Amino acid sequence: MTGKICGTGSWAPPKVWDNNDLARLVDTSDEWIRERTGVVQRHIAEENEDTVTMASRAAQRALEDADIKAEEIDLIIVATISPTEIMPCVACRVQEKLGAENATCFDLNGACTGSLLALNTAQAYLSQGIYQTALVIGAEKLSALTDWTDRGTCILFGDGAGAVVLKAEESGRYAQVTQSIGKKGGALTLRSRNQIQYETDPKAKETYIQMNGKEVFTFAVSKVPEAVKNLLSREKIPCEDIRYYLLHQANERIIRSAARRIGEDISKFPMNMDEYGNTSSASLLILLDEVKKSGKLQRGDKLVLAGFGGGLTYGASLIEY
Numbered sequence: 103m104t105g106k107i108c109g110t111g112s113w114a115p116p117k118v119w120d121n122n123d124l125a126r127l128v129d130t131s132d133e134w135i136r137e138r139t140g141v142v143q144r145h146i147a148e149e150n151e152d153t154v155t156m157a158s159r160a161a162q163r164a165l166e167d168a169d170i171k172a173e174e175i176d177l178i179i180v181a182t183i184s185p186t187e188i189m190p191c192v193a194c195r196v197q198e199k200l201g202a203e204n205a206t207c208f209d210l211n212g213a214c215t216g217s218l219l220a221l222n223t224a225q226a227y228l229s230q231g232i233y234q235t236a237l238v239i240g241a242e243k244l245s246a247l248t249d250w251t252d253r254g255t256c257i258l259f260g261d262g263a264g265a266v267v268l269k270a271e272e273s274g275r276y277a278q279v280t281q282s283i284g285k286k287g288g289a290l291t292l293r294s295r296n297q298i299q300y301e302t303d304p305k306a307k308e309t310y311i312q313m314n315g316k317e318v319f320t321f322a323v324s325k326v327p328e329a330v331k332n333l334l335s336r337e338k339i340p341c342e343d344i345r346y347y348l349l350h351q352a353n354e355r356i357i358r359s360a361a362r363r364i365g366e367d368i369s370k371f372p373m374n375m376d377e378y379g380n381t382s383s384a385s386l387l388i389l390l391d392e393v394k395k396s397g398k399l400q401r402g403d404k405l406v407l408a409g410f411g412g413g414l415t416y417g418a419s420l421i422e423y
């Protein structure tokens with residue numbers, strides 16, 4: 103048994119900041135941001151739009167696309183590093199909003215690898231016959247966790263949510279490779295605000311995303327192709343058989359480098375960071391929704407999804423559409 107994709111959805115706040123808007127906040131330029139990252143604009147949530155509302159809207163669209171009722175969902179997993187509340191989790195709030203009364207719900211923190219890890223987790227439940235229908239969501243309000251005075255990070259991130267409905271079916275294929283490198287976790291950090299009250303000298307900057315960009319870049323360009331190649335060689339699938347490679351949308355240069363190292367044409371690596379920036383846990387599922395809605399996917403197509411990010415964590419999964 104595997105979980106087959108039967109519906110996708112995404113949602114991003116209507117408010118958009120382009121690179122010129124950021125050039126008014128920090129010492130940067132549209133040209134620098136485009137050349138170094140591929141980002142042109144990002145969606146920014148208003149005060150009344152939070153991770154729960156974005157996740158629920160993306161999920162509602164995925165349910166409509168799958169043509170299933172909320173009560174049919176057995177499992178909701180939300181991947182996020184920006185939950186609206188610690189408790190209840192975002193998944194339980196989404197359950198309430200959708201009326202998905204039969205679902206078991208929990209959140210998962212895997213930073214930018216989050217939605218990949220959530221997909222893997224849902225697949226494990228579905229393949230064991232524990233649940234029949236799963237809703238996997240990646241949702242982030244990173245604008246609330248971004249230091250808007252730090253040009254090294256603020257140019258990268260955006261808000262949004264993506265969702266996918268999976269149904270257990272006899273046919274299909276799913277395989278995964280994942281790895282974590284906890285000892286390199288200092289390259290990408292975000293300190294919990296709950297911790298600050300215990301400290302005499304709270305360093306507020308630590309409660310925003312802090313990143314050693316070069317270290318993360320070097321990690322991503324080596325480990326993502328390695329994971330993809332390991333996955334395909336273990337599954338005995340030549341890379342030409344893959345219809346699309348969907349990579350976490352952090353940086354166009356990382357994706358171009360990964361394509362070269364995998365040995366595949368860049369046209370097989372759809373990108374949308376120009377519109378959204380890096381939406382962490384949401385990025386892969388927003389991209390999956392766009393690819394599905396483009397009408398270019400046929401049943402039976404093989405897709406590789408690959409993520410990398412805070413932890414450090416990374417991985418690649420193979421899914422037959």
Ligand code: ACO
Nearest residue numbers: 130134138213214253254315316318319352353382411412
């Ligand atoms: N505008 C203009 N100049 C800038 C900016 C900016 N926004 N940011 C840095 N610079 C300057 C630097 O100060 C430096 O100047 P100097 O040469 O005078 O010292 C110069 O530009 C080069 O800086 P680098 O940091 O070397 O730039 P780099 O080419 O490495 O690009 C970037 C930086 C875009 C952040 C890149 O390192 C990157 O994309 N890293 C990966 C980030 C990532 O993928 N994160 C994903 C995980 S996110 C998650 O898990 C939540």
